Amino acid sequence: MSRRRGQLVLLAAAVVVTALVPMLLAYAQLGYVGDAAAPSDDRVGTTLVDGKRALERTVAEATGAVSNGTAADQHRKAADLAVTWVDATAAAVESTGTAQGVTVDVARNASAARRWARVRCPRGPDRAFGACVANGGVITQTRADTTALVAVAVDVSVRGPDGTARATFVVRGVRGAVSVGRTEP
Amino acid sequence: MRGQTNLFALVVALVLLTGATVVGVSLADAALAGADREPIERHAAAATADRLTAADSPVTTRANVLNASRVAALNASRLRELAPTAGAGDVRVALDDRTVVEWGAPGGGWTVRRSVVVRSRAEPRLIRANLSRRSTVTVPGGVDRATVTLDPGPNTTLRSVRANDRVVLHDGSGLNTTATVHLDRYEPTTLRVDAGANATGRVAVTYRPRIVDDRVLTVTVDA
Numbered sequence: 258m259s260r261r262r263g264q265l266v267l268l269a270a271a272v273v274v275t276a277l278v279p280m281l282l283a284y285a286q287l288g289y290v291g292d293a294a295a296p297s298d299d300r301v302g303t304t305l306v307d308g309k310r311a312l313e314r315t316v317a318e319a320t321g322a323v324s325n326g327t328a329a330d331q332h333r334k335a336a337d338l339a340v341t342w343v344d345a346t347a348a349a350v351e352s353t354g355t356a357q358g359v360t361v362d363v364a365r366n367a368s369a370a371r372r373w374a375r376v377r378c379p380r381g382p383d384r385a386f387g388a389c390v391a392n393g394g395v396i397t398q399t400r401a402d403t404t405a406l407v408a409v410a411v412d413v414s415v416r417g418p419d420g421t422a423r424a425t426f427v428v429r430g431v432r433g434a435v436s437v438g439r440t441e442p
Numbered sequence: 443m444r445g446q447t448n449l450f451a452l453v454v455a456l457v458l459l460t461g462a463t464v465v466g467v468s469l470a471d472a473a474l475a476g477a478d479r480e481p482i483e484r485h486a487a488a489a490t491a492d493r494l495t496a497a498d499s500p501v502t503t504r505a506n507v508l509n510a511s512r513v514a515a516l517n518a519s520r521l522r523e524l525a526p527t528a529g530a531g532d533v534r535v536a537l538d539d540r541t542v543v544e545w546g547a548p549g550g551g552w553t554v555r556r557s558v559v560v561r562s563r564a565e566p567r568l569i570r571a572n573l574s575r576r577s578t579v580t581v582p583g584g585v586d587r588a589t590v591t592l593d594p595g596p597n598t599t600l601r602s603v604r605a606n607d608r609v610v611l612h613d614g615s616g617l618n619t620t621a622t623v624h625l626d627r628y629e630p631t632t633l634r635v636d637a638g639a640n641a642t643g644r645v646a647v648t649y650r651p652r653i654v655d656d657r658v659l660t661v662t663v664d665a
Contacts, residue, residue: 262448266455273463280470306497306504317626324608383621385613400609401602401636430608431626432586 301417304359308350308413309426312363313433315346320406320430323397327404329387335404336392340365343395343409350413359417365394366425369437370410373427379407406430410437483531483552487663490525491554494535494659500524503561508659510562513537518545531665537657551664558659563650573598573643578634581649586627588649591620592635595642602636 319342323335347363354361370391378389378398387399389407396407407430414423425438497505500520501512521543522529532546537560569579573595581588594600594616602612603623610623625631635645 262452266452266459269456269459273459273466277466277470280467280474284470284473302497310504314628317628320608321606321626324606383611383613383617383619385615386609401612403607403609405608430624432624 300357300359301415301420301422304350304354304357304361304415304417305413305422305424307353308361308363308415309424309428309434311346311350312343312409312411312413312426312428315342316406316409316428317431318342319409323406324400324403329399329402329404331404332390332392332397332399335397335406336395339395339397339406339409340393343411347411354415359415361416362412362414364412366410366412367391367394369412369425369427370394370396370408373408373410373437377427483663483665484554486525486527486531486533486665487552487554487661490521490528490533490535490663491556491659491661493525494661495556495558506556506558508537508558508560508657510560513542513560516543518543528661528663531663533664534660534662536660536662546664548662548664551662553660553662556659556661558657560655560657562653562655564653566648566650569647571645571647573600573635573637573641573645577637577641577645578632579645579647581625581631581633581647582651583630584627584652585625585631585649587622587624588631588633588647589620589622590633591646591648592617593644593646594618595644598637598641598643600635600637600641600643604634604636605631607634 316339319339322342323338326338327335343365350363351361370393374389374391374396378396380386386405389396389398394410396409398405398407408427410425410427412423412425414421423438424436426434427437428434493499494501495506495508496502501508501516503509516535521533521535531551532548534544534548535542537558569581571577571579590603590611592600592603599616600618601614601616602609603617604610605623605625606629611617611619611621623633633647637643
C-alpha cells in the first residue's frame with residue numbers, strides 16, 4: 258500500500274516535469290533573431306548588378322581604345338573592336354555567375370541598339386557629330402576625324418533557384434548603363 | 443495506525459510537490475518576462491538599416507554606398523515611406539554622431555550599426571589654361587563630368603575638344619561655348635583642345651572631385 262502511494266507521488270512529479278519541458282523549449286527560442294540580422298541572399302539580383310558594373314567598365318575602356326585607333330566613318334572596325342571587349346566581359350560575367358550557382362546569359366541586343374541610336378544619339382549645338390550607326394548591338398558615331406563608340410546594348414538574363422531576372426541595358430561610353438527594360442523575378 | 447502515518451506522508455509529499463511546481467512555474471514566468479528582447483524594435487531597426495543601405499535604395503549609388511546629397515535630402519516622411527516598419531515608434535538615423543533624421547526622442551530602444559561609405563562632391567575646382575601656352579588640362583580619376591568653357595582669341599578657331607583622345611565636343615565652324623562633358627571615371631582624363639600652332643584664347647575646366655568617407659550608420663528604434 259505505501260509503495261503504491263510512493264509511486265503516485267513519483268508519477269505526479271513526472272507529470273509536472275513533462276509539463277515544464279515545452280516551457281524550457283519556448284525559452285530557448287526567445288533569443289533567436291537570425292532572420293532580421295542575416296544578409297539577404299539575393300544571388301540573382303547581385304549577379305545582375307555585378308554584371309552591369311563589369312559591362313560599364315568594359316565599355317568605358319573600349320571607348321578609349323576605339324577612339325584611339327580609328328579614322329572617320331570606320332563603323333565596322335570600331336564595332337568589331339568593341340565587340341571583342343564586350344564579348345570577353347560577357348563570357349567572364351557568365352562564368353562568374355555559374356560559379357555562384359546561377360545561370361547568366363549576356364547577349365548584345367541589336368534592336369534595342371537601333372532604337373536607342375534613332376532617339377538618343379548624342380547631338381546638340383556643340384556636338385556637331387555624324388549620325389549614329391548601330392551594328393550588331395554596338396552604336397558608333399563619326400566625330401571629327403575619328404569614329405567613337407557611343408554605346409552597346411545588351412540583354413542580361415540571370416536564372417537562379419528563386420527566380421529569373423531579365424534586363425536590357427544600353428551601356429553608354431563613359432556615362433554608365435541605362436536600363437531600357439527589366440523584368441523582376 | 444501505520445496506514446495513517448503513510449497517508450500523512452503522502453499528503454506532505456503532494457504538498458511539497460505542488461509547492462515546487464508553483465515556485466518553478468512562477469520562476470519560469472519571471473524568466474520569460476525578463477527575456478523580453480523587444481523583437482519589434484530589433485526587427486524595425488534592422489529592416490530600416492537594410493532598406494537604407496540596399497542597392498536600390500533612394501539614398502545609395504550601390505549597396506552600402508550612400509550619396510551624401512541624397513542623404514541630406516532625407517526627411518522623416520521620406521524615411522517613413524522607405525521603411526514603414528520604423529513608423530512604429532521613435533526613430534533616429536545617424537551617420538557617426540551626426541543625426542540625419544529623427545522623430546520623437548528615442549531614449550533607449552534597439553540600435554543597429556552598419557558600416558557604410560558616404561560619397562560626396564567637394565567644392566568645384568577650376569583649372570584655367572592659356573591656349574597660347576598649353577592646350578591640355580588633366581582632370582583626376584573619379585570625376586565623371588566636367589564643364590569646359592572655351593574662349594578663343596582673335597583669328598583662332600577651336601574645332602574640337604578631346605577627352606583621352608575621344609572627341610567630346612566638335613563643331614566645324616568653331617566652338618565658343620560652355621558645355622558639360624562626361625568623362626571616364628575609372629581613370630584620370632586629359633582634356634585636349636585642338637588648337638593650331640598660333641592659337642590664342644583661354645580654356646577653363648570646372649569639376650567637382652569626389653570625396654569618399656567611411657562612416658557608421660546607426661538606426662535606433664524605440665517603440
